[in-house]
Amino acid sequence: xxxxxxxxxxxxxGALSAADLKIGVVDIERVFQEFYKTKDAxxxxxxxxDKVAQDMNERYAAYKAKVADVQAKxxxxxxxxxxxxxxxKAKAEYDNLVKExxxxxxxxxxxxxxxxxxxxxxxxxxxxxxxxEIVDVxxxxxxxxxxxxVFDKSRTGLNGVPTLLxxxxxxxxxxEVIVELNKAAPAADSAKxxxxxxxxxKKKESKK
Numbered sequence: 001x002x003x004x005x006x007x008x009x010x011x012x013x014g015a016l017s018a019a020d021l022k023i024g025v026v027d028i029e030r031v032f033q034e035f036y037k038t039k040d041a042x043x044x045x046x047x048x049x050d051k052v053a054q055d056m057n058e059r060y061a062a063y064k065a066k067v068a069d070v071q072a073k074x075x076x077x078x079x080x081x082x083x084x085x086x087x088x089k090a091k092a093e094y095d096n097l098v099k100e101x102x103x104x105x106x107x108x109x110x111x112x113x114x115x116x117x118x119x120x121x122x123x124x125x126x127x128x129x130x131x132x133e134i135v136d137v138x139x140x141x142x143x144x145x146x147x148x149x150v151f152d153k154s155r156t157g158l159n160g161v162p163t164l165l166x167x168x169x170x171x172x173x174x175x176e177v178i179v180e181l182n183k184a185a186p187a188a189d190s191a192k193x194x195x196x197x198x199x200x201x202k203k204k205e206s207k208k
Contacts, residue, residue: 023170024147026177029154031134034178036185041126048122052115059111063104070097137180141173 032038073094077087142150153172 021148022146024142024145024150025153025170025172025174026138026150027154027172027174028131028134028138028152030174031177031181032130035130035134035181037130037133037181041123041130044126045119045123048119052119055115056108056112059104059108063101063108066097066101066104070094070101073097134177134181137177141177141180145173147171 073090076082077090077094082090138150141147151170
């Protein structure tokens with residue numbers, strides 16, 4: 001997802017020369033990091049991971065207790081004062097405990113695999129939704145401001161080299177996208193939204 005883009009936004013009607021093209025760039029990775037919903041999603045995922053870790057710890061604790069029961073029962077079986085009947089009873093109890101331990105081992109392994117897959121899917125779903133919101137805002141601004149092409153300057157190739165190496169004359173409207181996305185942030189983030197807006201205004205003034 002994070003290397004998702006080149007966004008081709010609404011080419012102007014008719015034949016245009018290269019000099020007539022209006023080109024914009026956006027740092028999608030930076031937008032993603034500074035979008036308030038990304039931070040909210042991180043909090044949600046941390047809560048989910050902590051819950052899984054807690055569940056795993058509870059299962060391991062129960063498993064260790066059961067293993068201790070097996071070891072204790074094994075010592076009982078070896079007690080020389082036991083009668084044959086007592087030893088047979090202890091052996092049957094030992095066998096049942098061993099079965100329970102093996103069942104717990106399988107259950108823990110399956111639980112860990114299942115929850116790990118669920119966490120990965122939840123994380124992917126959250127990120128997909130966030131990126132789609134970013135794309136929607138970028139595309140709307142591209143249309144409203146009549147950009148011919150908009151490129152993601154944070155995109156890199158397979159070798160790690162940035163895809164967009166130079167963009168002379170292109171307008172970077174990353175800050176404006178961040179401000180737009182964070183307009184709906186909760187009241188606790190209002191001061192941050194105001195600072196972002198001021199920074200964006202300052203950068204727009206400096207470009208004039």
